[in-house]
Amino acid sequence: MITTTLARSTLALALGTACLIAQASTGTSTNTLNVDVSHIASQGLLGASGNTVLSLNLGANTQINSLDWDVTLQAFAPSWLSELQVTLSSSDSSSAVSLAPGFGVDQAGSQHFSGHIDLTEQGLNFSVGTDGVLRLEFSERSADGLSPDGLWQSGRLSLGLAPAVPEPASYGLMALGLLAVGAATRRRR
Structure with a gap:
């Protein structure tokens, strides 16, 4: 027995x-990671010291294949909704993708945005490094002297991940x- x-x-x-x-x-194994972006301010240009940066440990060489967003943004005049962005990059910044959900909306105020992009189809998919860290930096696309320029009032980003x-x-x-x-x-x- x-x-x-x-x-x-x-x-x-x-x-x-x-x-x-x-x-x-x-x-074929794909996972989804949801990131709450509520109440995150967009301060200065990409790389500025006052910007909010989230560091997520995804595992060594994890590939980022897609990005979904469902967010409400608020831009403070004279800034525009089109200026608020988030940049996803590996910790050494060798690979990066920037998303401006309000692209083309050249006005201040508050508005909801949602969408999807298949990074693989666009040739924009990338892998984080061997340290497994993905950086999300919230910034603005144009300097106008205002700080903060805007606020990610509520919402989430969903990342399509493929483990190495x-x-x-x-x-x-x-x-x-x-x-x-x-x-x-x-x-x-």
């Missing part, structure tokens, strides 16, 4: 590992683990 249970456990482990390997190798595919060495370690479990099962029989 114990041998049969152990053999079934080994088989279940082997099948589970095979499924994980198949999923990782196809690259394991390296071949990881598959080798998984195979060694399965062989060790199989050998232990044979010894017990």
Whole structure:
């Protein structure tokens, strides 16, 4: 009875590992990360010291494939809604994408914006570095001396993420683990 249970456990482990390997190798696994952006001010130009920066640890080499937004922005005159932006980048800023939800709305005030962009289709998808950190910097596109220029009153950003595919060495370690479990099962029989 114990041998049969152990053999079934080994088989279940082997099948589970095979499924994980198949999923990782196809690259079809996509996750969504929702980021609440309520009450974040847009201060100065990109890179200014007073800007709000969120740092999110996504895991090494995670790829950013899409971006959805559902936000309400408020621009203080003389700033315009079109000037408020958020820039997504790797921690070393080697890869970056900027989003201005109110692009084209050249007026002050408050307004709701929503949308979606498939970064892969646009050739804008990118991966965070080996440290796994994604930076979101809230800024303005035009300097006018006002601080803050505007406010992300409410809403969220949704990021489509694809985890990094394991390296071949990881598959080798998984195979060694399965062989060790199989050998232990044979010894017990």
